[in-house]
Amino acid sequence: MLKILRQIHRIGILTEPVPAADAGMRLREALQRRILQIMGRALCVRAVDAGSCNACELELQALGNPIYNIEGLGIRFVASPRHADLLLVTGPVTAHMRDALQQTYEAVPDPKLVVAVGDCGCGGGMFGTGGASLGPVSNVIPVDVAVPGCPPSPTRLLAGILAALSPATAPAGTAGP
Amino acid sequence: MSLKTWLAAASPLGADPAIRAIRVTAEDWRRAAEDLAAAGARLLALWAQDAGAGHSAVFAVYASAGGLLLTELRCDVEGAPAAYPGLQDLFPFAGRMQRAARDLYGLSSTDPDTRPWLRHAPGEAYAFVRVEGDGVHEIPVGPVHAGIIEPGHFRFSVVGEKVLRLEERLGYAHKGVERRFLDLDVEVGCRLAARVSGDSAVAFSWAYCRALEDQTGVAPPRRANWLRALALELERVANHLGDLGALGNDAGFAFGLSQFSHLKERLLRATEEAYGQRYLLDAIVPGGVCRDLPAAAGARLAQSLAYVAAQTAVLRDIYDEHAGLRDRFVGAGTVAGPLAARLGLTGLAGRASGQAYDLRTDLRDPPYDELCAVKCGAESGDVAARVVVRFEEVFESCRLGQRIIGGLPAGEVRVAVPRPDSDGFGIGAVEGWRGPVLVALSAGRDGRIRRCHPHDPSWQNWPVLEHAVIDNIVADFPLINKSFNLSYSGHDL
Numbered sequence: 001m002l003k004i005l006r007q008i009h010r011i012g013i014l015t016e017p018v019p020a021a022d023a024g025m026r027l028r029e030a031l032q033r034r035i036l037q038i039m040g041r042a043l044c045v046r047a048v049d050a051g052s053c054n055a056c057e058l059e060l061q062a063l064g065n066p067i068y069n070i071e072g073l074g075i076r077f078v079a080s081p082r083h084a085d086l087l088l089v090t091g092p093v094t095a096h097m098r099d100a101l102q103q104t105y106e107a108v109p110d111p112k113l114v115v116a117v118g119d120c121g122c123g124g125g126m127f128g129t130g131g132a133s134l135g136p137v138s139n140v141i142p143v144d145v146a147v148p149g150c151p152p153s154p155t156r157l158l159a160g161i162l163a164a165l166s167p168a169t170a171p172a173g174t175a176g177p
Numbered sequence: 178m179s180l181k182t183w184l185a186a187a188s189p190l191g192a193d194p195a196i197r198a199i200r201v202t203a204e205d206w207r208r209a210a211e212d213l214a215a216a217g218a219r220l221l222a223l224w225a226q227d228a229g230a231g232h233s234a235v236f237a238v239y240a241s242a243g244g245l246l247l248t249e250l251r252c253d254v255e256g257a258p259a260a261y262p263g264l265q266d267l268f269p270f271a272g273r274m275q276r277a278a279r280d281l282y283g284l285s286s287t288d289p290d291t292r293p294w295l296r297h298a299p300g301e302a303y304a305f306v307r308v309e310g311d312g313v314h315e316i317p318v319g320p321v322h323a324g325i326i327e328p329g330h331f332r333f334s335v336v337g338e339k340v341l342r343l344e345e346r347l348g349y350a351h352k353g354v355e356r357r358f359l360d361l362d363v364e365v366g367c368r369l370a371a372r373v374s375g376d377s378a379v380a381f382s383w384a385y386c387r388a389l390e391d392q393t394g395v396a397p398p399r400r401a402n403w404l405r406a407l408a409l410e411l412e413r414v415a416n417h418l419g420d421l422g423a424l425g426n427d428a429g430f431a432f433g434l435s436q437f438s439h440l441k442e443r444l445l446r447a448t449e450e451a452y453g454q455r456y457l458l459d460a461i462v463p464g465g466v467c468r469d470l471p472a473a474a475g476a477r478l479a480q481s482l483a484y485v486a487a488q489t490a491v492l493r494d495i496y497d498e499h500a501g502l503r504d505r506f507v508g509a510g511t512v513a514g515p516l517a518a519r520l521g522l523t524g525l526a527g528r529a530s531g532q533a534y535d536l537r538t539d540l541r542d543p544p545y546d547e548l549c550a551v552k553c554g555a556e557s558g559d560v561a562a563r564v565v566v567r568f569e570e571v572f573e574s575c576r577l578g579q580r581i582i583g584g585l586p587a588g589e590v591r592v593a594v595p596r597p598d599s600d601g602f603g604i605g606a607v608e609g610w611r612g613p614v615l616v617a618l619s620a621g622r623d624g625r626i627r628r629c630h631p632h633d634p635s636w637q638n639w640p641v642l643e644h645a646v647i648d649n650i651v652a653d654f655p656l657i658n659k660s661f662n663l664s665y666s667g668h669d670l
Binding site for chain 2: 003004007008011014047048049050051052053054055056057058059060061062064065066067068077079080081092094095096097100101104125126127128130131132133150151153
């Protein structure tokens with residue numbers, strides 16, 4: 001136990017303190033403010049892998065590390081679509097995952113948001129559209145925000161979630177900044 | 178025939194004399210498999226594809242002490258039987274590969290399981306094996322899972338908490354990768370290869386480049402080989418750190434997840450500084466690597482590796498002494514050595530069950546002929562053993578990484594790869610973090626891909642997971658599954 005406490009003390013709090021001029025930090029502050037304004041509570045996110053190569057999943061997992069500390073912002077990944085406000089979907093959507101993705105989407109209570117993640121989720125990427133790959137997420141369910149990248153960095157993913165919460169979001173728009 | 182005779186009867190496929198190929202009859206297809214299995218060779222991959230000139234064929238690649246051997250059986254020649262001889266009794270995991278070969282290419286084996294595997298028939302229920310008896314019920318899980326993981330379906334047959342049987346149903350991430358490769362330019366194909374399984378991008382893109390370089394007779398510069406090995410070891414460390422944290426978390430020890438995910442993030446940032454990418458999806462390119470490593474960036478990367486190794490040593494001490502973790506890890510998901518050998522458990526999970534194979538030390542392809550990597554292993558075959566192997570490999574890969582940076586030879590980091598003279602064929606195998614990754618590639622004179630088959634070691638290990646969970650409790654499945662951490666995308670193609 002002593003070793004664990006010593007290690008916690010030695011590593012300290014890593015969540016990045018970003019100076020005011022840093023665009024990344026402004027994004028995170030703004031994100032928290034918007035969530036409080038709009039949701040008035042924690043934002044619950046359900047991640048669905050609709051057929052990705054799994055690189056996007058690695059970056060989604062990284063959002064939870066102490067440096068990005070997404071839970072500290074009030075955003076939580078949940079285990080059921082029925083608990084979710086927002087779906088984060090990686091792709092390309094495979095023909096075999098179409099039904100499962102549609103059912104997951106329908107299980108999320110209204111109003112709901114969808115963020116398509118990665119070059120493949122946004123446009124089919126290296127796998128394209130055709131044959132076993134149905135291409136972008138928007139071919140199967142309505143998408144509010146697309147966050148391209150191969151894979152998109154955790155900071156970009158946070159920016160995408162913010163874009164989904166912003167009322168000015170155009171359907172299938174590209175995440176800032 | 179002995180292994181030596183088979184190797185002598187085969188001829189080199191490309192420039193590397195340790196990769197040999199032989200075209201066989203249906204009878205010899207079976208005999209070769211029997212002889213090689215008896216000699217202790219391992220089946221690395223089995224697939225069906227167009228064999229050029231309008232022929233269809235089934236291919237198998239074996240790894241032996243004498244190198245790699247490819248056997249090719251043409252299935253559409255006169256006198257060929259309607260179904261090729263199945264190899265499932267010799268290599269149990271071959272059954273699914275044969276089912277996939279039938280789904281994707283229409284060639285059938287003589288083995289009895291003819292259920293589709295990668296191709297799901299719409300509206301048709303999959304015939305799971307039913308377990309009957311008092312109090313037996315089924316728990317279906319997936320394809321959408323409660324976490325940030327890939328899609329797949331698991332069907333548990335349980336009595337109370339005890340798992341009697343697990344049956345996997347995969348193929349949900351099937352994207353038609355092999356078809357996508359067709360007619361791509363060989364340079365673009367390398368990018369697709371890296372995305373067969375994103376967590377093994379270096380292993381797949383390196384294996385792809387080896388296959389291409391072998392058939393064009395190009396030897397990458399020594400410095401490029403060293404930088405490729407550095408990328409491969411960075412990928413190994415990053416994945417192991419992620420898994421060690423997740424394994425702690427799955428056993429209720431959130432401290433482990435936050436500590437290891439912090440270390441992983443540090444390493445990813447150092448990797449980005451050195452290679453321009455957090456995940457090395459585009460680091461390996463035909464003929465070499467995407468960019469050179471300047472001395473200053475190399476020094477910082479070496480420092481990061483030293484930091485990771487030192488911190489991991491502290492955390493290992495904590496994991497080793499933590500009674501709660503020991504209780505969950507020891508004896509969970511055990512695959513004993515003889516069963517692992519029989520089922521062909523490979524890679525990291527195999528090494529945790531006494532299967533001491535590692536292509537880096539067994540084949541010693543450049544630059545591992547100069548680097549003297551140390552093979553890590555354990556015997557007990559449980560979650561604890563797979564944790565031990567990950568710890569050992571983190572230390573070893575950090576050591577190798579620092580040695581590579583410290584002794585990096587001078588010279589070019591990329592040479593041009595010419596178009597193949599004729600429609601060539603090559604094989605590349607690389608020991609990725611999960612196990613041996615193989616790519617078979619045929620490129621045409623126009624620089625376009627004729628056919629390409631990428632093979633992930635998850636093919637070998639998914640069936641063994643079904644055995645590992647027998648008699649364990651359902652609640653331990655996430656922990657056992659994570660201790661294998663197999664790829665869905667790499668398997669589903």
